[in-house]
Amino acid sequence: MIDLHSDTVTKPTQQMREAMSLAEVGDDVSEEDPTVKILEQRIANMFQKESALFFPSGTMSNLISIGG
Structure with a gap:
């Protein structure tokens, strides 16, 4: 059974953990x-735009979209 009630319940697999540990990181701000x-x-x-923003x-x- 797959639990979809929240994205904060799932746990990363070993492969995901390895990918995270090897990823190049920096301050996105x-x-x-x-x-x-x-x-x-x-x-x-x-989307053929000049730029885009990633929100976590x-x-x-x-x-942000409503001006907060």
Whole structure:
């Protein structure tokens, strides 16, 4: 059975943990995280926009979209 009642209940697999431990990281607030920069550029290109922003949660993106 798959538990879909919350995304905070699931636990990462060993493969996910390994990928996280090997990932290049940086401060995304200072635009220094290469993974976030690649994701934002891919999304901007996909929608033919100059730039895009990544938000770590739907709640955060909804708040920003209504001017919070």
